[in-house]
Amino acid sequence: MLETQYTAPLVLPSHLLILSGPTLLLLCCLFFLKNYFFDQSIPRKFQDHYIAGLDNGRRTLAEARKHMVSNCGELLLEGYEKSPTGFFYLPTPGGDRLNIPTKYIEELKNAPDDRANFTDSFLEMFLGEYTSIGFKWHLHPVVIKKDLNAALNKIMPDVGDEIDYAFDAVMPSCDDWTPLAMGDNFNQLISRASNYMLGGTDLSRNEEWTKTSIDFTTDTYLAAIRLKQIPAIFRPIAQYLIPEMRNVRKHHDVARRVIIPVMESRLRKGEEPLDLLQMLWDAARGPDKTPSFMAYTSLAISFAAIRTSSSVPTHILYDLCTHRQYIEPLREECAAVQAEEGSLSTKAAMNKLVKMDSFLKESQRFNPLTYVTFGRVIHSDLTLSSGITIPAHTTIGVPAYAIAHDPEFYPDPSRFDGFRFYTTPSSSDSSAPDGSQQQKAVFTTTNASNLMWGYGKHACSGRFFATNEIKLILAHFLLKYDFMFKAGQDRPKNLPFELQCMADPTVEILVRKRQV
Numbered sequence: 001m002l003e004t005q006y007t008a009p010l011v012l013p014s015h016l017l018i019l020s021g022p023t024l025l026l027l028c029c030l031f032f033l034k035n036y037f038f039d040q041s042i043p044r045k046f047q048d049h050y051i052a053g054l055d056n057g058r059r060t061l062a063e064a065r066k067h068m069v070s071n072c073g074e075l076l077l078e079g080y081e082k083s084p085t086g087f088f089y090l091p092t093p094g095g096d097r098l099n100i101p102t103k104y105i106e107e108l109k110n111a112p113d114d115r116a117n118f119t120d121s122f123l124e125m126f127l128g129e130y131t132s133i134g135f136k137w138h139l140h141p142v143v144i145k146k147d148l149n150a151a152l153n154k155i156m157p158d159v160g161d162e163i164d165y166a167f168d169a170v171m172p173s174c175d176d177w178t179p180l181a182m183g184d185n186f187n188q189l190i191s192r193a194s195n196y197m198l199g200g201t202d203l204s205r206n207e208e209w210t211k212t213s214i215d216f217t218t219d220t221y222l223a224a225i226r227l228k229q230i231p232a233i234f235r236p237i238a239q240y241l242i243p244e245m246r247n248v249r250k251h252h253d254v255a256r257r258v259i260i261p262v263m264e265s266r267l268r269k270g271e272e273p274l275d276l277l278q279m280l281w282d283a284a285r286g287p288d289k290t291p292s293f294m295a296y297t298s299l300a301i302s303f304a305a306i307r308t309s310s311s312v313p314t315h316i317l318y319d320l321c322t323h324r325q326y327i328e329p330l331r332e333e334c335a336a337v338q339a340e341e342g343s344l345s346t347k348a349a350m351n352k353l354v355k356m357d358s359f360l361k362e363s364q365r366f367n368p369l370t371y372v373t374f375g376r377v378i379h380s381d382l383t384l385s386s387g388i389t390i391p392a393h394t395t396i397g398v399p400a401y402a403i404a405h406d407p408e409f410y411p412d413p414s415r416f417d418g419f420r421f422y423t424t425p426s427s428s429d430s431s432a433p434d435g436s437q438q439q440k441a442v443f444t445t446t447n448a449s450n451l452m453w454g455y456g457k458h459a460c461s462g463r464f465f466a467t468n469e470i471k472l473i474l475a476h477f478l479l480k481y482d483f484m485f486k487a488g489q490d491r492p493k494n495l496p497f498e499l500q501c502m503a504d505p506t507v508e509i510l511v512r513k514r515q516v
Helices: 014-018 020-036 061-068 072-082 103-106 118-127 140-171 182-199 207-228 232-238 243-269 276-283 291-310 311-323 324-341 348-353 354-366 434-440 465-480
Strands: 087-088 097-099 177-182 373-378 394-397 480-484 495-497 500-503 511-515
Touching: 020 500, 061 072, 072 087, 072 097, 072 311, 087 103, 087 207, 087 243, 087 495, 103 373, 103 394, 118 373, 118 394, 118 511, 140 182, 140 276, 140 291, 140 348, 140 465, 182 465, 207 243, 207 291, 232 373, 243 276, 243 291, 291 311, 291 465, 311 324, 311 354, 311 465, 324 348, 324 465, 348 465, 354 434, 354 495, 465 480
Parallel strands: 097 394
Antiparallel strands: 087 097, 177 511, 373 394, 480 511, 495 500
């Protein structure tokens, strides 16, 4: 089959690098002039709206932007508490983000993309014109929401088997107490489970693909950090000089080398397995229906899946080691559900892990994947129902972390309560006719007071699979292993960077196979 090869967006095509020095210099100068004088969209600011991080005038705006890099949560709490209007600016190195009150999310959640663009917020956050993050991301969110989610009940039992296989492959024997950096092991487990969902054992047991699916997430993240440190006018050249961007291009090479043969083999043999790669192929139309675009999209899915899920089990593990009173109740729940259902990987079993749902939600409340959600880029002046107009070219968001610490929604919000969201079947709240209380306790639920997964039509479509794989990995770990901090060890501090909140993957804990 002849096809047009699809490649990631690299602003200056690599073949231009063979041009003569003067010619290349002229092209670069023309590009810089266009980019600098014609493509700059500087948003107008709201008048008289609060800017977090200025420390009562003791910090300049430039200093507040630097302070935000490792103190985003602090600035969000400040803006959320002190802004008289509910609107406030969060200074960031890439531009100041307007945080909006939650009362407006209902009217904005389904706004057309030409007015409030979700994908463009990824392009801005990860400099997608260079890293590819957010570019040509039109196919997989729709397919995941429509096709994958509908098939999870059929897919998850095999994913559960693959997780068991992956534990045997990844974990050492641990017959006695063994110090392990479980963050790296959880990355491996998440990658293998996600890759099995994507393309079966052709991907989940391919070491080259497993490595690239993990490292692509890290390298795009690091590449965006490095590029943001460089003035925009120099980035088109700088992208070819920093090692992280060279690594990003290598990952796209690996994706083509691995995924294209898998797709060509399926087409040649007429195979149509039940996995996301096949669903993508069936849904693709026109120029998207090529093995090379499947390779490109597979990397995008790996980024989304691993970025969403990889840090969560590590955060949960650290929280369990800190609050050990929850280990046995969660372990007992897993064992009881497994005995009742015969397996933990069915939909019925997943729904019965209600204590685990609560613990996951509470851990996420303190350790969000991202401090700000509901990201949108406003492309033209947008007037809200209150008459307030958001200026064109403004990047907006909702301060999900601050909302999760609002005592109006979460009594005693600074206290970690692993069963905060758990209600017993006999409680009057949980037996409400509409089941609303139980639904609020489910880890995947989104509402105005729980925005960690986003909200509206662009709420994370992969959160149902992500939750299932996290539950299966955590259940396996609880049932098969004992674990604890080393003597005198406290919960490791999180590693915040701008809007991201990552668990420290380098910390070792003690792990031992359970003696049962």
